[in-house]
Every structure is written in C-alpha cells, then in structure tokens.
Amino acid sequence: MFRIGSISTSNFTQSTLAVNELVQSRYIVKKLYKELLYLGRISFLGVDYVRDRAKPQFLKNANLTDIDEINKCIERTKYVIKEVEAMNKFHKYRHLKKSYEFNEYLDNFTKEKFNDQI
C-alpha cells in the first residue's frame, strides 16, 4: 500500500504525486462518510436513514480515478453535510419554538375573542 509518509522525496515524480493525491482523497472520503453517519446518529433522521441513502452513492463513485471528478464529489459531500446540519438545527429550533413559545395565531385568536366579548 502507498503511504504518504513512506514515499521518499528523491523519486517524487508526476506519477507518484498523482497516486499520492488519490491516497489522500481516499482518507478524506472516508472521513466525510464517517462524519455524515455521525450526523445521522445525532439528528432526527436516524443513522439508518442516512446510511441507506449515502452508502449506494458512495459505492457508485468508489471506482473513480480522475482526481478532478473525485474532488467534485468531495465538494458535493461537504455541501450535503452542511445541508444536513442546517436541517437538523432548523428542525430542533422549530420543535422548541412550537412547544415553548406562545403561538402567534392562537394569540391573535384569543385577542379577537376577548375584544368581541367587550
């Protein structure tokens, strides 16, 4: 296996550089997948929901060798992670607002009712 640290600088040609990049992107992809699953675990979606959707897509792109295309996929995954995070935050905020804050609609409704009685 290629290890980033084990390649000596003397034979640092174009091809080893490319391989190097591929090896590095492999770690990045693995890290992103783990991050996505972790987010699933703590979010309301649940880890199964996230895994069922993410795994096939990761496997579909597993045999990519073009570094540009890989980077494109990495960028997309980063975007999806941000989306999941934002959705989770929004879901939590909305849930708390619904359960702990006075509902504006109900507020107006009671006001109207009160005014009618006067």
Add this chain to the structure above:
Amino acid sequence: MSFKVLVPIKRVVDYAVKIRVKGDKSGVETNGVKMSMNPFDEIAVEEAIRLKEKGIATEVVAVSMGPKTCQETIRGSIAMGADKGIHVDGGTTDLQPLAVAKLLKKLVDKEKPNLVILGKQAIDDDSNQTGQMLAGLLNWPQATFASKVDIDKSSPNSVKVTREIDGGLETLSMKLPAIITCDLRLNEPRYAKLQNIMKSKKAELQVLTPQELGVDTNTNLKTISVEEPPKRTGGVKVDSIDAVITSLKKFALI
C-alpha cells in the same frame, strides 16, 4: 485575570423521540431511548464558548448531575469546546431542582466562577427553577430568558443582558458574579467536530458525590402518577348540511 464560566447541563430524552410512559405510571420510559443534551443547555454551552473565543472568559467548566451516563453528556460539551468537566454522581436517585441548586451552590463555592450560564429549563420536566433557585441561594443577581449577553472586554466586571419578556425586550445590567439562563434565540449551538469527540472520550472528569459536597438530596416531592395525554379521537364525515348543523347544535357550538 481569570474569568471562569460554570455551565450546568442536563441529560434528557432527545427532543425528537416520542415520549412513552412506563407501564406502572411511575415516570417516563428512558430505557433504550435516545438521550442527548438538553437543547437549552446546548445554547448555554455555546454562549460560554463564544465568551471564551471573544477572549473574555478563560475557562469553561461543564457540570452535570445524575447517574454515570451523564458523563457522556459532559464529554459532549467538552467536544464542543468546554475545558473541564465535573460529574456529581447522584446514583439512581431523582434529583429535584432544589437539590440540584443546592449542589450547584456548593460547586460554585468551590470553583468560584464569575458567571453561571444555564438553560432556562429542561425539556423533560420543564421546571424552569434551577437557575432562579441558585440565584436565591447564592444571593447573586440573575437574568432569566436571555436573548443577548454582552460583556465589555475592557471592564469585565459587569454584564448587559437582553431578556425576552411579554411586551418586548428588557435590558439589564448586572454586576458579576451573576446567573444567566438562556432562551431559545440566544445563539445557534455548533456541532462538535468528530475529531474533538474522539479526544473528549479521553478527557478526565472530576467525579463528586452529593455526600462529599454535604448536600441532602432527599426530596419532599412525590410523583403520584404520570399519564399520557388523552388520545385524539378521529373525525366524522357528514354527508349533508343538516347533519353538520345538528352535530354543531349537539356540542352547543351554535
């Protein structure tokens, strides 16, 4: 100059979980249910970390009380950015807000923080008492339901807090040390990085017991029974206007 912030946190049933009542009506089922940090406490932790990032606070201490599983929650806050964790092992006894406030008072005497930031209430028992009781026991100023916390970096001995009240916003200025309880719109809690979560698993926590702190956690309250809300009954389809009117009359709505 050291500026310490104490953040008490609570481990509760996750907000997204559907709550089920135990078979014997003694409480809420917590076995095999997803638990997480109380969302309002998350906001409190975030605010403390932001104060640290602004260079005002120097240390953030997270405290949790309850069974050993609470350590997980403390580690969660350490992963977010707290420096130190204290766990008060209350065993399986149910800690009521007054007992928690008394324990916190002892911890405050020991740790001497400049600021205590709490969530306004926990989403499991919705007591909304701990912060207020702690302020009463310590005789410190308190600002509840904070939606903005402002500390001047050049003179960090007072704090300006904006509160959400019925008619609008109220701004208080308090001398430190003080108590702040957070409302929902104070900030947006961050997500801990996976790397920090791994690191936090190795963090050392200080473990204390109520006996060591010299606090009697016996409660004067007894839960008689916990009931689920009544089930919604389904609607009925009517086929004519007359049927609508008769059923409206039946329930005395017109």
